[in-house]
Every structure is written in C-alpha cells, then in structure tokens.
Amino acid sequence: MICMLLDKEFDAVILANGQYPTHETPVRVLRRAKYLLCCDGAAVKHLGKGRVPDAVVGDLDSLPIEVKSVFADKLHHDPDQNSNDLTKAIMFCRKNGFKSVAIIGATGLREDHTIGNVALMVSYAQQGMEVVMVTDTGVLLPMLSSGVVQSFEGQQVSLFSFDTQTKLTTQNLKYPLTNATLDMWWQGTLNESLGNQFSLEFAPGPLVVYSLFEDCR
Amino acid sequence: MICMLLDKEFDAVILANGQYPTHETPVRVLRRAKYLLCCDGAAVKHLGKGRVPDAVVGDLDSLPIEVKSVFADKLHHDPDQNSNDLTKAIMFCRKNGFKSVAIIGATGLREDHTIGNVALMVSYAQQGMEVVMVTDTGVLLPMLSSGVVQSFEGQQVSLFSFDTQTKLTTQNLKYPLTNATLDMWWQGTLNESLGNQFSLEFAPGPLVVYSLFEDCR
Numbered sequence: 209m210i211c212m213l214l215d216k217e218f219d220a221v222i223l224a225n226g227q228y229p230t231h232e233t234p235v236r237v238l239r240r241a242k243y244l245l246c247c248d249g250a251a252v253k254h255l256g257k258g259r260v261p262d263a264v265v266g267d268l269d270s271l272p273i274e275v276k277s278v279f280a281d282k283l284h285h286d287p288d289q290n291s292n293d294l295t296k297a298i299m300f301c302r303k304n305g306f307k308s309v310a311i312i313g314a315t316g317l318r319e320d321h322t323i324g325n326v327a328l329m330v331s332y333a334q335q336g337m338e339v340v341m342v343t344d345t346g347v348l349l350p351m352l353s354s355g356v357v358q359s360f361e362g363q364q365v366s367l368f369s370f371d372t373q374t375k376l377t378t379q380n381l382k383y384p385l386t387n388a389t390l391d392m393w394w395q396g397t398l399n400e401s402l403g404n405q406f407s408l409e410f411a412p413g414p415l416v417v418y419s420l421f422e423d424c425r
Numbered sequence: 426m427i428c429m430l431l432d433k434e435f436d437a438v439i440l441a442n443g444q445y446p447t448h449e450t451p452v453r454v455l456r457r458a459k460y461l462l463c464c465d466g467a468a469v470k471h472l473g474k475g476r477v478p479d480a481v482v483g484d485l486d487s488l489p490i491e492v493k494s495v496f497a498d499k500l501h502h503d504p505d506q507n508s509n510d511l512t513k514a515i516m517f518c519r520k521n522g523f524k525s526v527a528i529i530g531a532t533g534l535r536e537d538h539t540i541g542n543v544a545l546m547v548s549y550a551q552q553g554m555e556v557v558m559v560t561d562t563g564v565l566l567p568m569l570s571s572g573v574v575q576s577f578e579g580q581q582v583s584l585f586s587f588d589t590q591t592k593l594t595t596q597n598l599k600y601p602l603t604n605a606t607l608d609m610w611w612q613g614t615l616n617e618s619l620g621n622q623f624s625l626e627f628a629p630g631p632l633v634v635y636s637l638f639e640d641c642r
Binding site: 292315316317318319320321322323324325326327328330331343344345346348366368370371372373391392393394397398418420424 | 509532533534535536537538539540541542543544545547548560561562563565583585587588589590608609610611614615635637641
C-alpha cells in the first residue's frame with residue numbers, strides 16, 4: 209500500500225509550510241504533481257524551485273506583496289480562523305474532487321505542528337480523503353480499519369494509536385503485538401517489517417503508520 | 426516555570442541524535458552544560474563544536490573507531506535493546522544523581538522519534554526526573570499534575586494529552602478549555618498565552634506543554 213502510494217499519480221499534492229523537503233522521494237512527488245497546492249507561506253519557500261503551483265490556499269496574510277502578484281490568479285483566500293492552512297488545503301481538494309492527496313512539508317519545524325498535522329491526517333481520512341504524508345525520512349499513513357501495509361524486509365516501522373482503548377494485533381513485524389493497547393505514544397515505535405508486507409488488525413482505531421525510507425536508516 | 430527552566434543551571438544536558446540544534450537558546454543550553462552527555466551518534470555530530478561531552482552513552486555500535494578513540498575515557502556502553510539511547514542517557518543521569526535535565530536535539534529528523542521522544546519525557550517525569558526539552562522552535566515540558574506555566578503575552582502554546590479520559594481546564598489562554606478532553610492530538614494545539622503565566626488544571630493527566638520561542642512566530 210505505502211510503496212504503491214508513492215509510485216501512483218496523486219490527484220493533488222499539497223506543499224505545507226513546515227520544513228521544505230530535501231529527500232529525493234518527497235521532492236519527486238512534488239515535481240511530478242498533477243495538481244500542486246501550496247499552503248500560504250509555503251508558496252514563498254517554493255518560489256523559483258521549478259514546478260509552479262496551481263493554487264495557493266490560506267488566509268494569505270503572511271504572503272509578501274511581490275509573491276501575491278506572482279501568484280495573483282492562483283490565490284484562494286480562506287480566512288477561517290478555526291482551521292489551519294493544511295486543513296484549508298485539504299478542504300479545497302475535497303471541494304474540487306481531488307480525493308487522493310500527498311502531503312509534503314508538513315513536519316520538521318515546530319514540533320506542535322508536526323504532531324498536530326500527523327493526527328489531522330486521520331480526520332482527513334475520516335472525511336473520505338485518501339491522504340499520505342511524505343517526509344524527508346519516511347511515509348505516514350492513516351488507517352481507519354484493519355489492513356495490510358506494503359513494506360520491505362528490515363524496514364523500520366512505528367505505529368501510533370489515538371485511542372487508548374484500541375486493541376491491536378500485528379502480523380509479520382519483528383516485535384509482534386497481540387491484542388495490545390498502545391497507552392503511550394512511544395509504545396508502538398521502532399518495530400521492523402519482516403517482509404514485503406505486514407498486517408494490522410485493530411478496533412476501534414484509528415492508527416497512523418510510519419515507515420522509514422531505506423536510505424534513512 | 427518554563428522561562429525559569431531555561432535560565433537555571435541544569436544538573437545535566439543530554440544531546441540526543443536528532444537534528445543538531447541551530448537556535449541560540451538550545452545552543453546556549455548546550456554550551457553552558459555543567460555536565461554534558463551525548464547519545465551515541467550525537468557525539469559524532471558534536472565533534473569539534475566546542476564543548477567536549479563528559480559522557481557518551483548508548484550501544485556505541487554506530488560510532489566510528491576514530492570517534493571512539495577520541496572519547497575513549499567517556500564511553501558508557503549500554504547494549505539494552507529494549508530502550509532507546511535517550512532513555513539510556515536519562516537512566517545514566519538518574520544513576521549519577523542528576524535530577525534536573527535538559528534534552529537537546531531529540532526532534533527534527535525522524536517523525537516517529539520526535540513523537541516518541543516527546544512522550545518519553547512523561548515517563549522520565551514519572552520516574553522523578555525534572556526534564557525539559559529545548560528544540561529549535563520552543564520548549565516542551567511534561568506535567569504530571571495541575572500547575573502554572575510561566576509564559577509571555579502572545580506566546581503560542583500547544584497542549585498534548587495522552588489519556589483521552591483526562592479532563593482539562595485552562596486559565597489565561599486565548600482559547601479557554603473547561604473540563605475538556607483532548608481526543609485527538611491536534612485539539613490542544615495553536616492556543617496563545619494572555620500574560621506572563623497560564624494555568625492548567627487537569628486529572629488524571631499527564632500532559633505535555635509546548636511553548637514557542639518569541640522569534641519563531
């Protein structure tokens with residue numbers, strides 16, 4: 209599932225305003241984007257990096273005038289103070305029929321944004337979006353129900369549970385879990401795949417699965 | 426509490442193997458360390474940066490031979506496969522009577538390490554350690570029971586709850602919470618202090634409080 213997601217063509221790619229990507233995988237996803245949205249300030253970071261965004265979404269307050277003029281026909285003002293720019297970009301995708309979305313640059317600076325954005329992916333999935341986050345070190349995937357995740361032998365994998373009542377059983381991971389709860393965020397971290405896939409059976413969920421890139425070990 | 430923690434002299438400072446700090450605040454904490462521990466690979470990143478560590482803790486497998494020879498009298502081999510190097514460093518502090526500890530460089534690369542390390546601080550606090558994490562953007566502080574956090578007006582603050590049963594009431598935050606649960610990780614993020622302190626009343630807890638540096642807004 210994860211590997212396929214990186215090879216496939218997403219309906220849209222969102223560049224968020226966290227750390228600008230340097231790893232070849234998120235950079236490639238960004239470059240190949242069929243439709244590229246920048247969250248507000250991310251448009252500034254992306255200026256002159258090649259692929260021109262198709263839309264810039266956010267409250268646009270922080271965009272310098274010269275950037276606004278460059279992207280004049282691409283600006284989508286959304287002043288909602290109750291959601292962050294990543295969520296605004298996802299809502300823009302939903303409204304425009306883009307279901308499968310890769311999120312780039314949503315981690316790596318403010319730790320509270322990193323943690324919040326990882327969890328927000330679950331909300332997006334619950335609204336019917338197929339989202340995946342591609343970072344400089346790996347891939348984050350929200351799972352609402354039990355399933356199989358594509359992998360490679362030796363791939364480092366971390367599992368995050370949001371409901372301390374969720375019971376989880378794994379297959380094909382080095383440190384198997386059987387009907388386990390993950391009471392603290394670190395309890396599902398630093399596991400390892402034993403082959404080209406592993407399975408997660410859980411209820412009620414949701415989970416987020418982190419899989420490390422091979423060259424980031 | 427947070428401001429005081431940054432001004433005070435910690436018993437020890439741990440440099441973990443995440444992103445090496447660049448912000449002046451963690452760099453200053455590192456430079457002024459009374460006792461400096463490096464987690465394994467972090468010793469390599471720290472080589473030639475000025476302050477020589479007093480100890481290097483971890484399984485030491487990943488240290489190049491030339492680094493091992495530089496730090497020969499400072500190496501503390503801990504091969505425990507059931508805890509990560511940050512936890513080994515904390516246990517080293519505990520064993521050596523260092524109670525008040527600042528953690529630097531524990532976030533910013535692998536997102537699963539970032540999330541796991543933030544949560545591990547709670548475990549360290551539960552073992553009687555006074556820990557604080559100083560990152561390139563702010564400060565993370567575990568709280569086991571209700572209390573007051575020093576702040577400044579307009580400081581951005583995020584609250585993370587680990588138990589979905591925890592009820593939380595805030596005073597002096599822009600978006601007040603009253604007997605609220607934080608069911609998803611993003612629900613307590615992006616709040617703002619209204620003055621030089623705010624208070625958090627909660628049970629059973631624990632919480633982690635993130636406070637953004639003034640120059641990282």
